[in-house]
Every structure is written in structure tokens, then in C-alpha cells.
Amino acid sequence: MLKTLAAACLTISLSFAAAFAAKSGIGDLDRGYTRLLISECKLRGLLRSQCAYVLATTFHETGGLMTPVRETFAATDRQAIARLDAAWAKGKLPWVSSPYWRQGWFGRGYVQLTHYYNYRLASIKLGVDLVSDPAEALAPDTAAKILVIGSKDGWFTGKKLSDYINLRGADFLGARRVINGTDCASKIAAHAVAYDASLEQTGYGVAEATPKIAAR
Template identity: 40%
Template sequence: MLFHLRPDALDARRAAARDATLARLGSYRTAYGKLSQGQVDGLNSLLAALEDAAAVTDLRAAAYMLATVKHECADTWPPVVERGPRSYFNQYDAGTALGKRLGNTQPGDGYRFRGRGYVQITGRTNYDRLGSALGMDHPLMQNPELTLDPAVAYRIMSHGMRKGGFTGKKLSDYISETGCDYFNARRIINGLDQAARIQSCAGALEGVLRASVQT
């Protein structure tokens, strides 16, 4: 666990710790400006998931995960859905080159399996594969909107980033006892697209998290 050492801590204690953590995020506001209530709620939900995650013990990994969400969700923090008119997603439909790469095989798959969640998973193949890895392939395929549930979105992001479920690259390839490479860690999600921007954000968020656990 990232913020507590005892996995059997009382719910009330964890809730109080989360409130205290949020209260200590003044440095976040200093770096990025005032937060809307929606941002606070989304960030609170994500921090709660990280706090309870036994698999995430490195604060730097948590910082990079937060930086990734901040970028992918356009600084809103709750899981998001890819925007655009339905016709926009026709380019990803069955029978198109892009659709074939995404494993879309049925009419309307481009829109049905459009980007959603904290890291914008797209395509029938990714929904099926990640759902199977989490033991919920049937629910995700039947109802892709489940990826907008913060708990589900977090499980997808955590598995994909820790286990290499998105590109084959994983957090431990770039963040370990021997070093921390926030720039190339972008390869976990999407090549080096916006790598420098997310690197900078991860560094700032690492400082925020360190301040919160030391207070």
C-alpha cells in the first residue's frame, strides 16, 4: 500500500487519511491552479484507489500513473469517453484498415468500442483482452460503458501499466530501485507522444505525494 503499511486499517482511518492527503495538496494547486469540484472528486477517487492498492508501493510509480491520467483525461480526473460525432468513429469500423488493427469485426464496433477510461482503451480486441485479464471479459464486451466506472477504469489502468497490458512495456521497466525514467515511461501507453509534458507532470506530482506522506 502506498500511503499506509497495514492492509487491514479501518475504513474510517483510511477515509481520514485520504481527506488529510487531499488537504495537503496545496502544492498541486500552486502548480496547476484551482481545482473544480469535479476535479477534486475525480482525484479523490483515484487517490483512494492508489491508497488501497497493495500492488503499488513505489511512490514514483503512483506519480507517473497520476500524471498519465491527468494527460489522458485532459485534466478532468474522472474517467472519460472519446468525443466526436458518431460518424467520426466510422473510420474505425469493421472493414476499415484502422478497424482491422483494433480487431473490430461488427458494424458499429468503431463507435461501440471507442476510447474510454483513464487511459482510453479502444477497439474490440483491447476491450476483450483487458477484460479477460481482469476476469470480466463478458461484462466489458456486453457493456463497454463499464470502463467509465472509476473502480473498473483504475483496474484497467493499473493492470495495463504494471503488467505491460497496453504495449508490452510496464512501469518496472522504467521505475525501479536502479533508476527512474519518466520520459521513456510514456512507451507504456503511446510511444513517446507528449512524453516530455508527462515527464514534467510526473516530477511535480512526485513532489506533491512526497509532501503529503511526510506531513
């Protein structure tokens, strides 16, 4: 009974959050490169609810810009490195064991591709040399492929979109594990609800099952 009540409260709270999100521009399918991302999702066969989560992730990771960005939202590579060095010197990156950014492997794209091994993996998967030219991860088309294919196939954490979002339902909370554990999971789940509603209005995936938000 308590679990049922908790799940109901969660669904209601996410609904309110989704309504607030819509007023903040979340769910706007014409912002930045949103339409490009939708096209990539369709090309890769993503369900509407999966596409919604991709867009929600993008909104969160890009600060609502819906364009590829550098880590720290720097305007240049030099500025990104300087900002990360400053944060490192002040002890603000306790989870980082070594300054990966100094060789240019800082986050780039819609989903912050980070570290040499991830750039190398994406290079192999896409047939694009991101090791010699990591800045290519900022190109809208390349960044879209990294985000969409990476999320679908589980490049980032070993977890795939389909592990949480499929025709049986949409666990928008758990899906954060595809990208980054449970960091800001509730916030991004609310974004996904708003994007799913917008995508439904466009006719994306009209034949698929109606997604349900599962609590975790």
C-alpha cells in the same frame, strides 16, 4: 560531457515545466477521482514515482478532468461514434486501418481502452464482462483497475511501469512507452514531477528511493 550537459538541461527544463504545471492544477490530489486512483495504486503496491506517472497519464488522457472519459470527450456513445466517423471521413485518422468505433470499441476510461481485443483482455484479467458491456470501462472503479493494473503489468504495449520507474530511478520520459510510444512524453514527464512532489507531501512511499529523471 555533452550528454551530461544535455541531461542537466533536461532536468532543469522539466523542473520549470513542473512549476508551471502546478499552477495549472496539475498535482492537485483532490481533483476528480485522483484519490481513488491513489488508493488503487497503493493497493497494487506501486511506488510513489509510479503512482505519480499514473496520475500524470490520467491528467493528460482526460484533459485534466481526472475522471473517466469517452474518446473525443463525447457526452454519449452516439456522439463519440459520430465524431470519429467525421474525422475518418476527412482523413484525419491516417493511422487507423478500420473504423473500430462503430462496434462500440472506442476509447473509454482514464487511459482510453480501445479495440475489441483490449476490451476482451481487460475482461479476462479483471473478471468483468466489458465485451457485453463496454460502457463499464467508464465506471470509476473499473477504469481505475484498468489503468493501474494495465500499466503495472504491461497490458497496453507490452512495456511495464517497472521497466522505466523503479527503486533505481524514474525515467518519466521513457515511461510513455507503457501507454503510447513517445507521444507527448516530455509534457507528461513534467506532469509526473508535479504529482510526485504532491504525493511526497502526503507521505506516500516515504521509505522508497528518491526518483531521478533519466533522459532518453
